[in-house]
Amino acid sequence: MAVNSVTGPGSNAAQVSNTSGATLASNFETFLSLLTTQLRNQSPLDPLDTNQFTQQLVQFAGVEQQLKTNDTLSALLLSSQTAQAGAALNLVGREVTAFGQTSQLSDGKATWNLDSPKAGVTATITIRDSTGALVYTGKKDLKSGDQDFVWDGKRTDGTKAPEGLYTISVDAKDAAGNAVEVTSEVAGVVEGVDLSTGEAILLIGDIRVPLGQLKSVKALKA
Template identity: 50%
Template sequence: MTAGLSSLTSLSAKTGNGTASSDASTIAGNFNQFLTLLTTQLQNQNPLDPLDTNQFTQQLVQFASVEQQLKTNDQLGSLITASKASAAATASGLIGKTVTADGATTSLADGSATWTLNPARAATKAVLTITDAKGNVVATQTKALAAGSQSFSWDGRASTGQLAAEGKYTLKVQALDATGAAVAVDTKISGAITSVDVTGAEPVLTIGDRTVALSSVEAIGAAVSN
């Protein structure tokens, strides 16, 4: 009987969101079988060597704990479902709004690509290198950066003077302060949300032809007016 209860414990450990209800039905049936076996043992025990009542008590406690674990799994599954529904509703309300999220890659569209830079402190010299999707350097600019958040826009013009093709471009910033010490610069992207994917564990937002997780969003602005 102990082996049977151990298998029930193993079954409970494997219970997931989609199988909690079916496992609950299974364990209810096994509980009735357990009671039948327990009654049969009591009726047929050897009077000279009676069964240990402590063992029965331990088995009942073990079985009760398995039932409680299954009920907990059911409740957790409901909470997860409610949480996902809430996150999906929140994310869908972002469509059309402008957001700022972590990232160094954005899209060049209509002759413009924009990043948000946030140096840890003022930088007297910052080299901004823009590369295409293949990692080729397209343009390089050198400028000073003030401390705090600021916008950097690229007009799409390559170092050769020609206009770069539309697509994804990545910005890398190497900055130095007045003493020549390196300055860390956080790079973020901004844009309007065009769609939301809620099929995964976390909503994924689409900004142009880029996708970012909802958790990476740091700022939300008003909807873009047409």
């Protein structure tokens, strides 16, 4: 089980914000020093335009506020990523079901769960390999609710497809010819978690499932 450490964009944003804040503070100190010098040496008969100073002060204040907002957002993002990572790691070794179209052909079969909102639905099943090439197409009658679709790994022409990842698509219609939305799901035991992208990805064999696609979790039977 390979679990990557949490290194998301939040830490980089914090570093940039800290650097920008230091630069702003330095520029602001320089601005105040110049302002003080100009005010001390201005001519009483031709005083400096205070509107310009006021505008510059407002600009400094606006930039400072934006940097503070960025710091807050970075902290919230890091907190969210940490919580997500903890939730994902707790799923390792558990059986999960998730919304998805990609399943793994292994030992002569690949399984998807299809959820139909009604009975009497005829579905055209299309399966493609990892390159997008058409491998199998066929029809299946669906009942209402969840049901498994098990592909035996044979192409439409009857030849055997190699093991690997395959993606399903379902075009379903009822008896009246109206389109019916059928969702597909995959299931398996979580073997690891990939956190390298900043998003928790559950690893089910070679299948990669975003944590947000999770539908249900079960404890393995002893």
